[in-house]
Amino acid sequence: MAEIMFWEAVLRAHDEELANDPMVLVMGEDVGVVGGTYKATLGLYDKYGEERVIDTPISENGFTGLGIGASFLGARPIIEIMSVNFAWLAMDQIFNTAAKVRYMSGGQLEAPVVIRSPGGTAHQLGSQHSARMEKVFMGIAGLRVVTPSNPRQAYGLLKSAVRCNDPVFINEHELMYNMKGEMPEEEYFHPLEGSEIVRPGRDVTLFGYNISVHWCLQAADLLSKHHGIEAEVIDLYALSPLDRAGIRDSVTRTHRAVIVEEAEPMVGVGAEVMAIINEECFFELDAAPVRVSALNVPIPYNHALEKTALPDANDVVEVVRTMFGV
Amino acid sequence: MKVADKKRLLREMLFARRFEERCYEAYVERNIGGFLHLYPGEEACAHGVLEAAEMDGDYVITSYRDHVHAIKWGADPREVMAELYAKETGVSKGRGGSMHIFDVNNRFMGGYALVGGPFPLAAGIAKAIQMKQGKEICICFLGDAANNQGTFHESLNMAKLWNLPVLYVCENNLYGIGTRIDRSTAVVEQYKRVSAYNIPSAQEDGQDVEKVYKAATKAIKHVRSGKGPYFLELMTYRYRGHSMSDSNAYRARAEERMWSKRDPIIMLRDRLVGDGHLTKEEYTDMDTEILDEIENEVIAFASESPEPQVSEVERYVLAENDPWVRGGVQ
Numbered sequence: 332m333a334e335i336m337f338w339e340a341v342l343r344a345h346d347e348e349l350a351n352d353p354m355v356l357v358m359g360e361d362v363g364v365v366g367g368t369y370k371a372t373l374g375l376y377d378k379y380g381e382e383r384v385i386d387t388p389i390s391e392n393g394f395t396g397l398g399i400g401a402s403f404l405g406a407r408p409i410i411e412i413m414s415v416n417f418a419w420l421a422m423d424q425i426f427n428t429a430a431k432v433r434y435m436s437g438g439q440l441e442a443p444v445v446i447r448s449p450g451g452t453a454h455q456l457g458s459q460h461s462a463r464m465e466k467v468f469m470g471i472a473g474l475r476v477v478t479p480s481n482p483r484q485a486y487g488l489l490k491s492a493v494r495c496n497d498p499v500f501i502n503e504h505e506l507m508y509n510m511k512g513e514m515p516e517e518e519y520f521h522p523l524e525g526s527e528i529v530r531p532g533r534d535v536t537l538f539g540y541n542i543s544v545h546w547c548l549q550a551a552d553l554l555s556k557h558h559g560i561e562a563e564v565i566d567l568y569a570l571s572p573l574d575r576a577g578i579r580d581s582v583t584r585t586h587r588a589v590i591v592e593e594a595e596p597m598v599g600v601g602a603e604v605m606a607i608i609n610e611e612c613f614f615e616l617d618a619a620p621v622r623v624s625a626l627n628v629p630i631p632y633n634h635a636l637e638k639t640a641l642p643d644a645n646d647v648v649e650v651v652r653t654m655f656g657v
Numbered sequence: 658m659k660v661a662d663k664k665r666l667l668r669e670m671l672f673a674r675r676f677e678e679r680c681y682e683a684y685v686e687r688n689i690g691g692f693l694h695l696y697p698g699e700e701a702c703a704h705g706v707l708e709a710a711e712m713d714g715d716y717v718i719t720s721y722r723d724h725v726h727a728i729k730w731g732a733d734p735r736e737v738m739a740e741l742y743a744k745e746t747g748v749s750k751g752r753g754g755s756m757h758i759f760d761v762n763n764r765f766m767g768g769y770a771l772v773g774g775p776f777p778l779a780a781g782i783a784k785a786i787q788m789k790q791g792k793e794i795c796i797c798f799l800g801d802a803a804n805n806q807g808t809f810h811e812s813l814n815m816a817k818l819w820n821l822p823v824l825y826v827c828e829n830n831l832y833g834i835g836t837r838i839d840r841s842t843a844v845v846e847q848y849k850r851v852s853a854y855n856i857p858s859a860q861e862d863g864q865d866v867e868k869v870y871k872a873a874t875k876a877i878k879h880v881r882s883g884k885g886p887y888f889l890e891l892m893t894y895r896y897r898g899h900s901m902s903d904s905n906a907y908r909a910r911a912e913e914r915m916w917s918k919r920d921p922i923i924m925l926r927d928r929l930v931g932d933g934h935l936t937k938e939e940y941t942d943m944d945t946e947i948l949d950e951i952e953n954e955v956i957a958f959a960s961e962s963p964e965p966q967v968s969e970v971e972r973y974v975l976a977e978n979d980p981w982v983r984g985g986v987q
């Protein structure tokens with residue numbers, strides 16, 4: 332296995348899928364000549380041409396709708412939204428068309444589009460470039476939501492998403508594009524449902540997704556080293572549908588749960604996982620589940636304020652210590 | 658246009674009129690629920706344009722005012738009515754309703770409820786046609802008020818930029834619900850607005866089906882030749898309120914009377930009668946036959962059809978048994 336960077340993994344998936352099917356196309360702002368804001372489409376414009384690697388005007392709702400319309404006739408568009416904050420402008424087409432067209436046509440039409448976007452908080456980009464919106468996409472029937480935490484997932488999830496006949500939203504992270512990780516040499520398709528146990532443990536489950544998986548892993552190391560607490564870390568790479576069985580099984584093993592999300596707590600992944608725990612395995616619990624979330628504020632510019640607004644591994648350690656009274 | 662074609666168009670438009678009027682009654686009888694937007698007065702628009710298009714080739718997409726476009730594009734009127742009756746036998750299996758008529762086999766790509774929503778979808782359909790190097794085009798019908806949405810401008814820009822084979826037809830009935838066009842729109846003549854995108858356009862009398870046909874033939878020829886999009890504005894009028902929940906109080910009765918003198922069906926009928934191709938009796942017989950067909954076949958089919966199974970409410974949300982959900986494992 333070779334080590335590659337996250338952006339290289341996304342690029343490889345794009346490249347292979349463009350080569351595999353002439354109806355695959357890539358579209359978005361600066362995905363062509365520039366090669367993508369985070370290099371996810373670097374070189375593809377030269378390789379596949381401007382009709383399949385399309386630099387779009389800055390018209391998020393328009394080009395997303397255009398991609399959806401093309402998908403009605405068998406095109407497989409991969410739509411890059413430069414930053415998830417701009418996806419608000421495309422919500423009409425994503426929610427009102429892509430997510431609903433199969434249903435309201437009685438199964439006659441489908442919209443097999445992939446919409447991918449960096450959707451985390453980077454450093455000091457200010458309130459309008461720091462939103463986390465995965466919770467918004469999760470709340471919509473008819474849409475799949477996945478979020479990779481490493482290059483292997485980034486590659487395999489995109490490959491499966493392109494071939495899947497449902498609309499799939501892929502939530503990436505600005506700070507993760509240069510992250511390195513192991514990558515299989517051979518072609519690989521990651522499941523779009525389920526979850527992964529990235530660190531087994533017996534005392535408490537830490538649920539993370541995307542960047543928060545890494546905070547969970549750091550916290551698990553610290554908890555093991557300093558407090559003898561063995562945390563299990565579950566990677567919820569599929570946010571919709573969520574892996575009910577995986578959540579239940581882990582909590583049934585550890586009897587304690589902490590959900591770690593980069594977003595604000597309101598109506599979020601943490602709330603949703605807690606509801607699943609209540610519904611699936613409430614009587615297995617030895618302690619009330621806790622979520623570690625951002626503060627309920629627009630993300631500030633000032634570095635210290637920004638850091639305070641966001642959760643990190645230390646916050647996870649603290650809530651687990653409180654949970655165990657150590 | 659051949660006389661036989663004119664007579665067929667007359668019959669089709671009269672059928673559309675009677676179909677919509679019967680929908681009105683069915684709504685009052687509570688057999689149709691939800692929002693219901695009717696088309697009487699505007700028949701020449703859909704019929705004239707689609708008469709000039711290629712059936713089983715070209716794609717059609719429109720708004721919520723969609724029954725007549727679907728039927729003209731091949732949908733079985735019985736299945737359209739069954740959809741309005743929320744039946745499993747409806748075109749969209751009772752999941753869509755009046756505003757979401759879909760008949761994909763006939764390339765009727767649907768009715769959509771968000772004003773302006775279909776603009777980019779039509780451009781996308783055209784993009785896929787272009788990728789496949791097809792000779793088909795996509796025809797998108799929308800109202801005048803939809804042109805104030807961002808999607809109008811975004812889609813026209815992309816359609817011209819990439820010379821996509823799409824014909825935008827603006828059915829200008831002068832109102833968006835109760836707001837008259839000059840109260841919502843700085844440039845009232847819609848065909849002028851697209852010149853900002855270098856898209857050729859024309860304005861035509863939307864009450865005269867022959868004129869619409871002629872203008873559409875020219876527009877379609879342009880689009881099919883690979884020269885990119887075209888915009889056709891048709892001046893028309895809806896007789897009823899915007900939807901069944903609209904009292905229509907905002908329009909002057911004199912204005913309504915003026916438009917009713919230019920009824921698309923009566924105008925074509927009188928022309929055929931005047932030219933000696935049709936008698937008044939033949940027309941009356943045709944009408945009786947249509948009313949019979951609507952009652953005995955269309956309404957009967959819709960009434961007698963079964964409702965969807967409640968146990969199937971969660972079908973069609975996601976693809977069924979898609980192997981890629983499991984990473985390609987069967």
Ligand SMILES: Cc1ncc(C[n+]2csc(CCOP(=O)(O)OP(=O)(O)O)c2C)c(N)n1
Pocket residue numbers: 722770771772773799800801802803804828830832833834899
């Ligand atoms: C995005 C959006 N905004 C508002 C509405 C409510 N609405 C439905 S139809 C309509 C008027 C549209 O008028 P026009 O485009 O001229 O079409 P017409 O109904 O006259 O055929 C409005 C405001 C809607 N359905 N979608």
Ligand SMILES: [Mg+2]
Pocket residue numbers: 800801802828829830831832833834
């Ligand atoms: Mg109107």
